[in-house]
Amino acid sequence: KIKIGVLALQGSFREHCSMIRRCGGEAVEIRSASQLEGCQGMIIPGGESTTMANIARRWNLFDALREFEDEGERCVWGTCAGLIFLADRIEQGAKQGGQELLGGINVDVSRNFFGSQIDSFETTIPCDIPGCSENDVKCRAIFIRAPAIKKVGENVEVLAKYYLSEEKKKEMGVDIESVVVAVKQKNLLATSFHPELTSDLRWHELFMRMSKGCKPFQSKLAKVGEDR
Ligand code: GLN
Numbered sequence: 001k002i003k004i005g006v007l008a009l010q011g012s013f014r015e016h017c018s019m020i021r022r023c024g025g026e027a028v029e030i031r032s033a034s035q036l037e038g039c040q041g042m043i044i045p046g047g048e049s050t051t052m053a054n055i056a057r058r059w060n061l062f063d064a065l066r067e068f069e070d071e072g073e074r075c076v077w078g079t080c081a082g083l084i085f086l087a088d089r090i091e092q093g094a095k096q097g098g099q100e101l102l103g104g105i106n107v108d109v110s111r112n113f114f115g116s117q118i119d120s121f122e123t124t125i126p127c128d129i130p131g132c133s134e135n136d137v138k139c140r141a142i143f144i145r146a147p148a149i150k151k152v153g154e155n156v157e158v159l160a161k162y163y164l165s166e167e168k169k170k171e172m173g174v175d176i177e178s179v180v181v182a183v184k185q186k187n188l189l190a191t192s193f194h195p196e197l198t199s200d201l202r203w204h205e206l207f208m209r210m211s212k213g214c215k216p217f218q219s220k221l222a223k224v225g226e227d228r
Pocket of ligand 1: 045046047048049050079080081082084111112144145146147
């Protein structure tokens, strides 16, 4: 079985775990560095990115998360707050926080792009899921205080965009045609919406396909004070 670690500090980790199990994988909730051992992929769920970063710092997890990602031999998928974790650049501004991040995906992200909690919404968007053989692929996308990708750098594949309707532009007071909401850069995947809150397994199946070729993680870091 392919073993996937799901960062379980806060947020929608249970839903991700059950999706991974439905795809035939083994899901492990990650609360300490040692639990990452043997994982081929890791999911950073949605939640609140500043809170998650604070907990990860307090629990001494950042070094292990970095080591897991940096070797480039494992897969990492961030949804929503997880996308913020994986972004190389966060648009600066009052709403942006200033939390510690992992980075890795060459994109500029705007936090809470669509507004606050009451502006959360669900819609259907066209998407391109690598390896998915259907034509004209669409998926249900749930945006909860979601971030959006404003700029995409080199080596980043765009897998989905959200097109703003005239109504939406007016409501948000912006004049932007579209924003990127799903990307892949080699072993890294990020979506600003939440496939784990739908019954659609295709994004998790994609991540399982990506992780299949990845090397099970073995930390080289000294194992001191890793378990709380
Ligand atoms: N807006 C949240 C943040 O900045 C992310 C929201 C989510 O993950 N549903 O962390």
